[in-house]
Amino acid sequence: MVRFKNRYVLCELLADDPRCRRCIEDRAVGLAVRDAIARAHGDYGLGRCCVSFTVKYLNAYTGTVLLRCRKDCRQLLSSALPLVRNLESRGQRFPCALRTLHVGGTIRTCQKFLIQYNRRQLLLLLRNCANEEERRSVRQAVLSCSIAEEQAQSGEEEEEEEEDGTETD
Amino acid sequence: MERAEPPAAAYERRVLRSGAQHCYLRVQLELPDGAARPGAPQLKQLVVTALRELHGEVGAALPVDVLAYEEKSLCAILRVISSGFVKLWSALTLQGFYQSRRCAFRVLQTSPFLLALAGNSRELLLD
Numbered sequence: 001m002v003r004f005k006n007r008y009v010l011c012e013l014l015a016d017d018p019r020c021r022r023c024i025e026d027r028a029v030g031l032a033v034r035d036a037i038a039r040a041h042g043d044y045g046l047g048r049c050c051v052s053f054t055v056k057y058l059n060a061y062t063g064t065v066l067l068r069c070r071k072d073c074r075q076l077l078s079s080a081l082p083l084v085r086n087l088e089s090r091g092q093r094f095p096c097a098l099r100t101l102h103v104g105g106t107i108r109t110c111q112k113f114l115i116q117y118n119r120r121q122l123l124l125l126l127r128n129c130a131n132e133e134e135r136r137s138v139r140q141a142v143l144s145c146s147i148a149e150e151q152a153q154s155g156e157e158e159e160e161e162e163e164d165g166t167e168t169d
Numbered sequence: 170m171e172r173a174e175p176p177a178a179a180y181e182r183r184v185l186r187s188g189a190q191h192c193y194l195r196v197q198l199e200l201p202d203g204a205a206r207p208g209a210p211q212l213k214q215l216v217v218t219a220l221r222e223l224h225g226e227v228g229a230a231l232p233v234d235v236l237a238y239e240e241k242s243l244c245a246i247l248r249v250i251s252s253g254f255v256k257l258w259s260a261l262t263l264q265g266f267y268q269s270r271r272c273a274f275r276v277l278q279t280s281p282f283l284l285a286l287a288g289n290s291r292e293l294l295l296d
Contacts, residue, residue, distance in 0.1 A: 037225075038225065039225060039226060040225045040226050040227055041220065041224060041225040041226075041228075042222060042223045042224040042225030042227075042228055043222060043223055043225055044223050044224055044225075044259070045224065045225055045227075079227075161244075
């Protein structure tokens with residue numbers, strides 16, 4: 001069958017400034033990536049990539065971004081992602097970087113990868129805890145999140161990342 | 170493709186479509202509004218600017234050389250790596266301004282061999 005195939009690029013937004021978390025929104029990230037594609041690949045690259053380009057999912061707390069593009073121009077998009085340097089929103093500009101975690105053909109495969117990745121990150125966070133109190137609080141946070149319906153947490157993200165001393169890179 | 174074996178040939182000829190490393194173009198710059206004629210460095214700058222506008226930093230980094238340039242007739246011979254041939258030609262086509270005056274690049278000849286640009290049957294004058 002002939003259909004339009006998409007590629008979903010899962011990235012992590014890394015920023016030094018904690019105030020940057022507030023201004024992470026899908027429009028700002030989309031504009032930043034579009035700008036980077038225009039700089040790297042010119043008018044032609046911009047026109048090709050932005051046919052089916054959107055920010056499908058964004059989590060400001062963990063900095064997880066899911067971008068969609070056509071299958072043919074996945075390489076153009078991937079090569080332009082390292083050139084995203086600043087995030088602009090509401091008149092403020094923060095330096096940031098986008099790190100590619102996974103490229104998948106469907107949202108479901110990216111979600112599966114994200115769940116495994118977050119599990120591994122939690123273990124790393126636990127190992128990098130400085131003292132016993134932090135360790136206890138992380139353990140408690142992990143044990144207390146559940147997929148029960150009375151809580152407003154969604155079932156996809158089963159982690160609450162805390163601002164511990166060490167940021168994994 | 171299976172064919173009947175030809176009788177023992179004395180030679181074999183192989184044609185490669187994309188065998189050459191570089192492609193050569195003979196282009197002429199047209200300036201109808203009478204802008205100042207560019208020198209060779211200005212022409213290279215114009216070509217790189219055209220590539221940067223259409224194909225971004227990746228396009229501007231293409232190895233393009235101006236091998237010969239005649240300022241009187243505004244005719245130049247450019248060399249580009251074969252993989253960037255389409256990018257260069259499309260960028261030259263869409264370059265419309267030089268120093269905010271209209272300009273146009275006319276591509277007269279292209280070839281993977283430089284020697285082929287020496288003769289042009291279109292400019293042949295028959296006595």
